[in-house]
Amino acid sequence: MKTLAPIGLAVLACTWTASLAGQTIALPNRKSSEKFVVIGDAGTGDKEQYAVAATITKVHTLFPFTFAVMLGDNLYGGERPQDFANKFELPYKALLDDKVEFNAALGNHDDPNQRYYKPFNMGGERYRTYKKGNIRFFILDSNYLDPDQVKWLEKELSASGSDWKIAYFHHPIYTTASRGPELENRKILEPLFVKYGVDVVFSGHEHIYERIWPQKGIQYFTAGGAAKLNKGDTRPGQDITEVGFATDRSFMIVEVAGDTMFFQAISGGGSTVDKGVVARHLGPDTKKVATAPAAPDTLKAVTASPAAPPRAPPVVKQKTTTVTKTPPKTITTTKQTTTKARTPPRATTAVPPKKPPPGDWGGRVAHL
Amino acid sequence: MALKSRRGAIARLGMAGILAALSIGCGRKEPVDRDKEIFADYGKRVDAYVSLRNRLADSVGPLDPKMSQNEIASRSTKLANAIVAARQGAKQGDIFTPEVSAIVATIIKEEYSRRPQRILETRGDAQQELKDEHPDFVPRINQSYPTGAPLATFPASLLPVLPQLPKELEYRIVTTYLILRDIEANVIVDIMPRAVPDEKLP
Numbered sequence: 001m002k003t004l005a006p007i008g009l010a011v012l013a014c015t016w017t018a019s020l021a022g023q024t025i026a027l028p029n030r031k032s033s034e035k036f037v038v039i040g041d042a043g044t045g046d047k048e049q050y051a052v053a054a055t056i057t058k059v060h061t062l063f064p065f066t067f068a069v070m071l072g073d074n075l076y077g078g079e080r081p082q083d084f085a086n087k088f089e090l091p092y093k094a095l096l097d098d099k100v101e102f103n104a105a106l107g108n109h110d111d112p113n114q115r116y117y118k119p120f121n122m123g124g125e126r127y128r129t130y131k132k133g134n135i136r137f138f139i140l141d142s143n144y145l146d147p148d149q150v151k152w153l154e155k156e157l158s159a160s161g162s163d164w165k166i167a168y169f170h171h172p173i174y175t176t177a178s179r180g181p182e183l184e185n186r187k188i189l190e191p192l193f194v195k196y197g198v199d200v201v202f203s204g205h206e207h208i209y210e211r212i213w214p215q216k217g218i219q220y221f222t223a224g225g226a227a228k229l230n231k232g233d234t235r236p237g238q239d240i241t242e243v244g245f246a247t248d249r250s251f252m253i254v255e256v257a258g259d260t261m262f263f264q265a266i267s268g269g270g271s272t273v274d275k276g277v278v279a280r281h282l283g284p285d286t287k288k289v290a291t292a293p294a295a296p297d298t299l300k301a302v303t304a305s306p307a308a309p310p311r312a313p314p315v316v317k318q319k320t321t322t323v324t325k326t327p328p329k330t331i332t333t334t335k336q337t338t339t340k341a342r343t344p345p346r347a348t349t350a351v352p353p354k355k356p357p358p359g360d361w362g363g364r365v366a367h368l
Numbered sequence: 369m370a371l372k373s374r375r376g377a378i379a380r381l382g383m384a385g386i387l388a389a390l391s392i393g394c395g396r397k398e399p400v401d402r403d404k405e406i407f408a409d410y411g412k413r414v415d416a417y418v419s420l421r422n423r424l425a426d427s428v429g430p431l432d433p434k435m436s437q438n439e440i441a442s443r444s445t446k447l448a449n450a451i452v453a454a455r456q457g458a459k460q461g462d463i464f465t466p467e468v469s470a471i472v473a474t475i476i477k478e479e480y481s482r483r484p485q486r487i488l489e490t491r492g493d494a495q496q497e498l499k500d501e502h503p504d505f506v507p508r509i510n511q512s513y514p515t516g517a518p519l520a521t522f523p524a525s526l527l528p529v530l531p532q533l534p535k536e537l538e539y540r541i542v543t544t545y546l547i548l549r550d551i552e553a554n555v556i557v558d559i560m561p562r563a564v565p566d567e568k569l570p
């Protein structure tokens with residue numbers, strides 16, 4: 001453990017950090033990178049949505065993301081024109097005014113006709129692909145995974161070349177939240193994701209934040225807490241959930257610079273609840289996923305001016321673990337070493353979850 | 369707009385068995401031929417509906433990507449009203465005929481029987497969410513699917529074994545009903561009660 005502490009400090013020292021009104025951006029914030037925000041299950045129109053939206057807007061002043069990934073349940077309840085105003089246009093007005101481009105997936109609470117709503121940029125399609133820099137996104141309609149959609153996905157994945165491949169859709173195929181994963185969708189999607197080297201998957205539906213241990217080389221996030229909250233509905237450190245947060249609403253900010261994806265999960269109140277990096281797949285069979293959850297308390301010591309010039313991304317020493325799975329396939333999982341030693345990613349087969357600890361995950365939230 | 373029958377081999381076998389039982393001693397054609405006839409008839413009915421609604425859609429104007437949300441909502445309502453008016457006399461079985469209903473219900477039942485309990489529970493949870501939010505919702509023909517009600521996720525492994533639909537229509541499950549829904553108009557076009565096994569549902 002002694003040797004790990006300096007490495008953890010090195011991570012922090014190399015991370016450009018900016019802070020304003022309690023929010024801290026722990027991502028490199030480079031000029032040339034792709035920056036986006038991830039929000040899920042946001043469209044309630046209630047004060048909680050507006051509060052999280054206000055935090056997102058503040059974050060945007062520090063971390064100028066240019067587009068937003070919406071994970072579905074974009075509008076709960078009615079879908080009259082005034083609902084689009086109250087549940088989307090007003091809470092995100094500042095972002096829309098700043099030309100942030102929203103790219104929505106459909107949730108189970110969404111009328112599929114949302115695909116014609118221009119600000120969601122769905123182009124009239126239930127599922128679609130788009131490109132930002134060196135990232136190819138695949139938006140799926142997990143409500144209705146029909147054979148045409150699956151065929152389309154395979155065609156698009158096979159043609160997507162060496163870009164980052166990020167898929168997102170509403171229903172998580174890995175989660176330990178109470179409603180459980182969408183296993184039927186997993187059976188169909190996972191083989192395609194593995195075959196064509198999808199790097200990262202974002203889902204909503206569960207009103208929590210959750211980072212799953214990499215599964216078959218793919219990093220899964222659940223980020224469905226941008227307005228609703230299922231308090232305590234996560235099992236961090238148990239089963240397949242590496243990090244979970246369910247004591248407040250949450251959203252994510254993400255930055256992709258070259259072969260590295262930096263992510264930060266932020267609570268509705270502006271606290272950092274998780275952060276780390278994911279490395280892009282290097283080949284069809286060998287996949288490197290490095291995650292670096294911060295030791296949150298340590299981050300309190302880091303201060304930097306928002307005007308500080310962007311710095312190089314974190315250079316960290318990494319601990320490599322080789323896991324052999326069945327069917328025989330070697331996956332090299334590279335895990336960034338921080339001040340805390342962690343157990344290596346588990347196999348895909350989930351261990352039955354134990355009873356979650358009382359009070360959820362209070363000990364790992366950092367107010368910055 | 370041809371409707372393709374895409375049933376799995378197992379479902380086909382199960383269905384063939386039932387059709388065989390029905391045709392024994394009746395001097396009917398071979399079960400598989402009868403099966404094809406029923407699905408061909410179903411396809412014609414679906415196509416007839418789609419032709420009608422597309423004519424009506426033309427009359428209310430195309431969906432323009434430049435439309436405002438007000439205009440999109442207004443168009444959807446106009447299309448729904450036009451469909452309901454044109455199908456005043458529509459009744460259960462106009463598209464889901466008794467013959468195709470018997471086959472489809474068998475396919476669904478057989479598919480459910482092959483699924484492990486945890487998958488059935490997930491399907492049941494999706495229905496429970498719908499039931500919690502709209503406890504009194506009973507699907508009816510020409511009814512608008514309730515605004516704001518969740519569209520229960522359709523079981524992904526069931527879709528490939530059902531006859532494929534044109535893009536204007538989709539299947540949905542509401543408790544034990546299989547419904548045929550016009551997506552843009554949000555209108556229930558036909559219903560198939562007792563199509564989905566209820567023993568695993570809330």
